[in-house]
Amino acid sequence: MLAKQGWRLLTNPESLCARILKVRYFPSGSFLNAKTGGNPSYTWRSILEGRKVLCKGIFWHIENGHKVRIWEDNWLPKPRSLRPDEVGNAAGIFLVKDLLLADRVWNASLIRELFSPQDADLILQIQLPESSEHDRLAWFFDSKGLFTVHNAYHLELDYQFNTGSHSCASSSEIGGVGKFGRLDPWSLLWALEVPNKIKHWLWSFLHAALPVAANLRRRHILHDE
Numbered sequence: 001m002l003a004k005q006g007w008r009l010l011t012n013p014e015s016l017c018a019r020i021l022k023v024r025y026f027p028s029g030s031f032l033n034a035k036t037g038g039n040p041s042y043t044w045r046s047i048l049e050g051r052k053v054l055c056k057g058i059f060w061h062i063e064n065g066h067k068v069r070i071w072e073d074n075w076l077p078k079p080r081s082l083r084p085d086e087v088g089n090a091a092g093i094f095l096v097k098d099l100l101l102a103d104r105v106w107n108a109s110l111i112r113e114l115f116s117p118q119d120a121d122l123i124l125q126i127q128l129p130e131s132s133e134h135d136r137l138a139w140f141f142d143s144k145g146l147f148t149v150h151n152a153y154h155l156e157l158d159y160q161f162n163t164g165s166h167s168c169a170s171s172s173e174i175g176g177v178g179k180f181g182r183l184d185p186w187s188l189l190w191a192l193e194v195p196n197k198i199k200h201w202l203w204s205f206l207h208a209a210l211p212v213a214a215n216l217r218r219r220h221i222l223h224d225e
Helices: 002-011 015-025 043-057 106-116 117-126 149-161 184-188 196-206 213-218
Strands: 058-061 136-139
Touching: 002 015, 002 043, 002 117, 002 136, 002 149, 043 058, 043 106, 117 213, 184 196
Parallel strands: none
Antiparallel strands: 058 136
């Protein structure tokens, strides 16, 4: 899965592949914010397609808060969205470090002013390390924070079918009911008593993923002469 390649770029930035792509496509930025660029290769366009899945489950573990943007990055551990809802006047408050006091504890009064009670409680429950380390990326839907294609696959199915939820459907769900009690037709699809190749063809058809001309043009892989 192409999201796996994106994960490797994030977790192993010193690899030869990561260094080459950084020089070519995001010399002064991050892979998460990189653009397509001029005359991109097929490989780079494909990795960016995989990044769409990656960004739905990637999550920042807060250490010192210097790298994490409050409103744009995933860092709040809640099941349906990994970002807080802005409810107060947040002028001048951009990074998570802005929510910390000088002795590296949460500024509780500021947090309760800026966020909903639910989000504020979640933020204040985040344990900060004693030493000031760099914030680190992890995969939210794995207990060890490790990205797996299997996990991302079920996340993408659940995300696409449930209009933007960050929840991750479990492979153990049966009977067509998702993690939050919603109808999960993908479970019904995989439960069909037909050959696996038919199931995969149906899945590809429903996701407009068959390699026909219209889909290839939509993904900018095939261009009209």
